[in-house]
Amino acid sequence: MxxxxxxxxxxxxxxxxxxxxxxxxxxxxxxxxxxxxxxxxxxxxxxxxxxxxxxxxxxxxxxxxxxxxxxxxxxxxxxxxxxxxxxxxxxxxxxxxxxxxxxxxxxxxxxxxxxxxxxxxLVHGHLHAAWRASDMRELRSFAAEAERRGMGEALAMLDRDGVQEALETPLYEGGLLNRNNMHxxxxxxxxxxxxxxxxxxxxxxxxxxxxxxxxxxxxxxxxxxxxxxxxxxxxxxxxxxxxxxxxxxxxLFPAALGNMATEPLTAEEARAINPHNLAVYDTRFVLDYYRLTADRRLLFGGGANYSGKASADIAGELRPALEKTFPRLAGIGIDFAWSGQAGIVPNxxxxxxxxxxxxxxxxxxxxxxxxxxxxxxxxxxxxxxxxxxxxxxxxxxPHAKNPFGERAGQGMLALGMWWYKLREAIGV
Ligand SMILES: Cc1cc2nc3c(=O)[nH]c(=O)nc-3n(C[C@H](O)[C@H](O)[C@H](O)COP(=O)(O)OP(=O)(O)OC[C@H]3O[C@@H](n4cnc5c(N)ncnc54)[C@H](O)[C@@H]3O)c2cc1C
Missing domain, CATH: 3.50.50.60 (FAD/NAD(P)-binding domain)
Structure with missing residues (x-):
């Protein structure tokens, strides 16, 4: 690598x-x-x-x-x-x-x-995938607003079977397809x-x-x-x-986000896992996101390190999520792994x-x-x-200034994110 x-x-x-x-x-x-x-x-x-x-x-x-x-x-x-x-x-x-x-x-x-x-x-097509059945409510309400505002044709709600036709993954309860979004x-x-x-x-x-x-x-x-x-x-x-x-x-607090790209998939693998070439992210607060590149690699990112420091083993950390998403790709080679800093603002x-x-x-x-x-x-x-x-x-x-300084603010942000992840893990 x-x-x-x-x-x-x-x-x-x-x-x-x-x-x-x-x-x-x-x-x-x-x-x-x-x-x-x-x-x-x-x-x-x-x-x-x-x-x-x-x-x-x-x-x-x-x-x-x-x-x-x-x-x-x-x-x-x-x-x-x-x-x-x-x-x-x-x-x-x-x-x-x-x-x-x-x-x-x-x-x-x-x-x-x-x-x-x-x-x-540039390719059009995106899926916002529902992690839990209860997440469908918010997706439906977004789709309804799009419909009301004359954007209905670009969007479609998919149920569990619909998502499984679009992606070869057992993970999601449904999703919102958006043809105006791009990758x-x-x-x-x-x-x-x-x-x-x-x-x-x-x-x-x-x-x-x-x-x-x-x-x-x-x-x-x-x-x-x-x-x-x-x-x-x-x-x-x-x-x-x-x-x-x-x-x-x-x-503003930097969060280190990891990303990786697999070796190129065969045309058959790419067609099987994502036949419509959609970009995807899920509904969790700390979410996974992925898409195929033009040369048929799966580009997969997720998690975040809110301490602002990049992880030492990004590919090792992301691989289990990739393999859970697409079991067909178990053991796939990872050619690139990197991280970047996103600027997080509390509000x-x-x-x-x-x-x-x-x-x-x-x-x-x-x-x-x-x-x-x-x-x-x-x-x-x-x-x-x-x-x-x-x-x-x-x-x-207004954007509040952390009175305890940057390092303490970063720590508080990391704690807040840990709390969200914990809630999602135990399903509350
Ligand atoms: C891993 C990762 C995945 C993401 N995925 C998505 C996604 O799929 N979709 C999406 O919408 N957004 C995504 N984002 C967020 C998106 O990439 C950023 O919000 C956006 O690129 C910010 O652009 P920017 O120009 O403001 O900052 P940056 O792209 O960070 O550019 C800032 C530039 O300023 C330069 N700079 C800093 N200090 C100085 C200085 N003192 N002198 C001169 N130059 C300086 C830096 O070198 C840098 O090149 C992701 C972010 C990360 C890190």
Missing amino acids: TNETYYSASMRDRTERDALRDQIVADIAVIGGGFTGVNTALELAERGYSVALLEAERIGWGATGRNGGQVTGSLSGDTALQKHLTPRIGANAAADFVWGLRWQGHDTIRARVARYGIECD LHPLDLCRGEAKAAESLGVRIFEQSPVTGIVQGDHPIVKTASGQVTANTVVLCGGAYHRLEPGALGGR RVPMLGRTAPNIWYAQGYSGHGIATSHIVAGVMAEAVAGTMDRFDHFANV
Whole structure:
């Protein structure tokens, strides 16, 4: 097995960019080259700004290039966001806003892939699989809302037999099939978007960790060997950055999530276990998620280490769940295993805000960030350009700071997750 991720081993575009070695000037400095940073840069460039993007490693190196590749309408913190918005804009408008938001990232991704010709193995079809019979209630209520809102054709409820026709697994009590959800090669998507941003004039620097931001009318973003003087900074470092600790420390907690990819299955095996090529996750709080890749590997992830530290044996930990899901694959070879850090926010609402009038940040999608990061990039770009409504909907949601510091907050999060897992294990 290799330390590479499946994505970095199979990515199509292998462009390497230089580190920042000069003092440069730009309208906007974006920090972080994942989905949030790259798409914010791209959207700002589309609006005519000059943008410099600084990435500590390589484009897509963080959670963006390590995830399950599932693009779903599961907006983290949806209930809390809707509750918060209701007294401000009214119950119907809040419900409409959240429902619309759920699917906007899908449209943005499809449009971007089409417009810039990005090859990223995009496939439609997803199953939200019910772990317990009682989980069907929530899936049914979601399907009913979709029906009411004119999306009924994209969704179908499956009973236990229906799921077993779609997947060769004994595990689930039913599920919700969603043909609007997608799966894709996230690193190819992000690197394609980075190329698109460059075609619009964005200057991207890799291997350029930002060491600090000097606040002021023209904030200065510093690296070890250069700096960007800008009018505005947008901080998109996800769970990997520690910048602006005074304002942001103790509010977001990194969870290490494991992922692995098997050796390629035979065409017959792939057809047998997942004939419609669906991406799948289940209804548990700490869930399993999987899908087939374009070269017929089973990409399987699950569990999470809320201490923020990656497990030493990801494949060993994930294998029992994979084999329980698909008994036919017992003993299958694992070619890649890796982990990535997702930014968990206690109330789960994406954290958008400012640490100074011209220093903005967007982070914390609690493990559901492919669609969300694309939505947020649009929200950030329009806010920087002066339209604040959608940004304010997020920025007005309070995010508690853990008074006992980051380490204690991480411990409390780990304890909370352990409690959820225990409840699920004993079926309460
Ligand atoms: C294992 C795993 C599986 C997941 N599966 C799914 C899934 O199937 N579907 C889904 O919707 N979401 C999933 N997610 C979540 C999703 O990947 C993230 O929410 C999303 O990619 C976040 O993008 P981002 O750009 O905000 O952060 P990141 O992709 O983490 O990017 C942040 C970047 O900032 C850079 N950076 C940090 N500090 C600095 C600095 N000081 N200077 C310069 N650069 C810096 C980092 O190097 C990194 O490249 C998963 C996450 C993980 C970890």
